[in-house]
Amino acid sequence: MDSALYLEHLSDTDISLLARVTGWSPETTRAFLRDDAEVLPNLLRSDRLHEALFADGDGMLHASPFLLFASLVERGAADLRASRFVAEWMGPGRRLPVFEVQTLHDFAGDARMRLFLAELLASYTHVASGSYWTSTRRGPRRRRFSELDPLRLIEMIDAMPEPSRPPLYRRLGDLSLFLAGVFPDYAGERFLVPIARQRLQRALAGTAADADTLGLLEELGRRSYRLAQANAVSALLRDVADGFYQARRTLNFLTDRYLFPYRDLWFPTG
Secondary structure, eight states, X not given: OOHHXXXXXXXXXXXXHHHHHHTSOHHHHHHHHHHOTTHHHHHHTOHHHHHHXXXXXXXXXXXXXXXXXXXXXXXXXXXXXXXXXXEEEEETTEEEEEOOOHHXXXXXXXXXXXXXXXXXXXXXXXXXXXXEEEEETTEXXXXXXXXXXXXXXXXXXXXXXXXXXXXXXXHHHHHHHHHHHHOHHHHHXXXXXXXXXXXXXXXXTTSOTTOOHHHHHHHHHHHHHHHHHHHHTOHHHHHHHHTHHHXXXXXXXXXXXXXXXXXXXXXXXX
């Protein structure tokens, strides 16, 4: 694990909380986290930190969203690597045990992917919405957008010049993974009304005609990450696109194991 990448996200309050857990001073804690690559992952998945964050709720109120999710992702990844099977999402309210877990072990074993998932989850504790102007045959027109609406994001991407599109493709990929991973029942059953689902299917020309909504989100996510990667030359996004199915299953596992009781608290717009 590259602890420096995590330290960029941790606030002074996070460091103070970690210092209380370790018994070191904040300065010593920061130095150990920076200099010893094994300290942070062991601390993030430790029972002591989990209790400090979640036992009485006080730590959860003061810690940054990134620290909360980094801790849960590390614990979930450790649980996943020790699991012989997972409950696979088969439809709203339906789970079946699946024993093919080696690809999930490999995904959870990649420190880059664990950091990616922690950043992804933290980013959806606050979402953006607003409006922008675009040219039409009838003149300028104001359009609305929301980070939680894939069709609006697609419209916004189409209205933007090519150099401005990679971050929006990245966010569209993030949204697809977030919805399919953290809210699979909602995404699979109530997220898209029929006409919106048809519009998304048209936007994803070549997708199987009988693909369900979760299948559409997976395809949208893969394509979006690949487009973002092609423009931004990001090996990480290429790997996320290639492993989108494993990323979704990992988030399903993490949600069922740890996130479910807190989803409405952390993601109120979900």
